[in-house]
Amino acid sequence: MKKLILLIALLTTFYFAEAQQYSLFGTKTMFDAFENPSQKSFTLDSSRKFSSNFFLPNFGINAANRGEADNVIRKLAQEGIINTQDLPLGTGSINHLYQNSNIYVATFRMFLSYKYQKELGFAWQIRSDAQIDYTNESLAIFDSYRRFPVNTPFRGLFNSSGYQQTYHQFSVTYRENYNKRLAFGVKASLLSGILYNKIDITDSYLYNNSLTNTLDIGLASTYNSNYLYGNEITKRTFLPFKNPGLSMSFSTNYTTKKGLFLMANVKDLGFIWWRKNAQNSIINTTKRINTAPGQNNIDDEITDIFQSAQEQKKFVAPINAKADIYISKAYGFYKPALIVSKNLFYKGGEVALVNTLTYKNFSGSVAPLYNFNNIFMVGLQGKYQSPNFEIFMGTDNFLASAYTAKGIITNDGNTGYATSGNGASFYMGVGIKFGNVVNHPQFSDTMPGINDNGGESFFKRLFSVFSRK
Structure with a gap:
């Protein structure tokens, strides 16, 4: 159990060493267009026809923890050690830790047609999501089972649940204007799972018997994973096309006559079929471990509880689909x-208020954000964006990220900011446009789509099935 919970904690805590880069919504950057498929990213008479990141950095990473174990997680992240001596036990407190990352490895987007402002894009992403609700005792046992009083039975101390999944996403996006105010977009993706862990401990038991020098551990749990004990995680683990899946995103936006911009998305509605080394463990057992002096196999004995219940079994798991609503209006600069x-299938969600100031091609944003795990954050972003070049950098959790970075640099686990929670966030990206300029028809005879005989609206044809004939 120790190694299992530690595995999930490490995957969640150190993936940066659940926000969505909200300050980039509504910016018409390449990132905005891929994440919100109804958004356009080309500007007539200014932009060139194609855009790409050319394998340059374009990613976002996030991690946060909230609960009585904040100081323990902080020292684990910043010093690499576990020290639970000051962590209270027996309080029934639940800690919440979550993480996500979104890395655009390669992107390519093109302007298809002047009529309906059609755009088509292709992207390769590597994504990760994780969330775990865990007790103080789940961390304390990493330190030593001797932290727990002897000759006293404990029940429910390790009842925790959580998941972690990492996967490739190969996607095609398409958007067009339905009319001058309304637009639609879709994103279809082929998924390939990399790593998956999900645990749900519904009952647990611990009895440290000093008279017989034994430790009784009982566990009722389910555990799904594509990682088998004894196998190492290598570069081959990250190769695609082992665990297939599909997902779809749907997006629409509308601009009112008074300039109010409304956008709604359903993102990443899909699943992954985990079949390569997939396992399902159903555990309901109690084990007695010899703790007499000279015995050093306690960790192996605990791990054996899971190994003995290991059963090869394929399973299907949903990815972390989301529903978004975005409202904005520009008042000058x-x-x-x-x-x-x-989130649609997993716990969690966020509310953000993004405030953006623009001067020529430069902009800065401040974004207070509340995560439904009772985590409050403040994000900052800087961006330079011209019609054919964009670069941005920011964080969704400025204070916690600054203190975490300082603690890692100084190797001081006591560096932290009490009210910001414990975590880190950073994102950046680059986009470059190239090719012919997408001019209005009166300025160019090479305008894409201007002489298209088949340039009808895809969504008009789609919605025509609901119209009266």
Whole structure:
């Protein structure tokens, strides 16, 4: 159990060493267009026809923890050690830790047609999501079972649950204007799972018997994974096309006559079929471990509880689909925006208020954000964006990220900010456009789609099935 919970904690805690880079919503950057498929990213008379990141960095990473174990997780992340001596036991407290990352390895996007403002894009992403709800005792046992009082039975101390999944996403996006105010977009993706862990400990028991020098551990749990004990995680683990899956995203936006911009998304509605080394463990057992002096096999004995219940079994798991609503309006150089995002299959969600100030091609954003895990964050972003070049950098959790970075640099696990929680966040990206300029028809005879005989609206044809004939 120790190694299992530690595995999940390490995957969640150190993936940066659940926000969505909200300050980039509504910016018409390449990132915005891939994440919100109804958004356009080309500007007539200014932009060139193609865009790509040319394998340059384009990624976002996030991790946060909230609960009585904040100081323990902080020292684990910043010093690499576990020290639970000051962590209270027996309080029934539940800690919440979550993580996500979104790495655009390669992107390519093209302007298809002047009529309906059609755009087509291709992307290769590597994504990761994780969330775990865990007790103080689940961390304390990493330190030593001797932290627990002797000759006293304990039940429910290790009842925890959580998941972690990492996968490739190969996607095609398409968007077009339905009319001058309304637009639609879709994103179809082929998925390939890399790593998956999900645990649900519903009952647990611990009895440290000093008279017989034994440790009784009982566990009722389910555990799904594609990682077998004894196998190492190597570069081959990250090769695609082992665990297939599919997902779809749907997006629409509408601009009112008074300039209010409304956007709604259903993102990454899909699943992965985990079949390579997939296992399902159903555990309901009690084991007695000899703790007499000279015995050093306690960790192996605990791990054996899971190994003995290991059963090869394929399974299907949903990815972390989300529903978003975005509202904004520009007032000269200032644009406020409200974003509400909710996970559909897993717990969690966020509300963000993005405040953006723009001067020529430069902009800066401040984004207070509340995560439904009772985590409050403040994000900062800087961006330079011209019609054919964009670069941005930011964080969704400025204070916690600054203190975490300082603690890692100084190797001081006591560095932290009490009210910001414990975590880190950073993202950056580059986009470059190239090719012919997408001019209006009166300025160019090479305008894409201007002489298209088949340039009808895809969504008009799609919605025509609901119209009266």
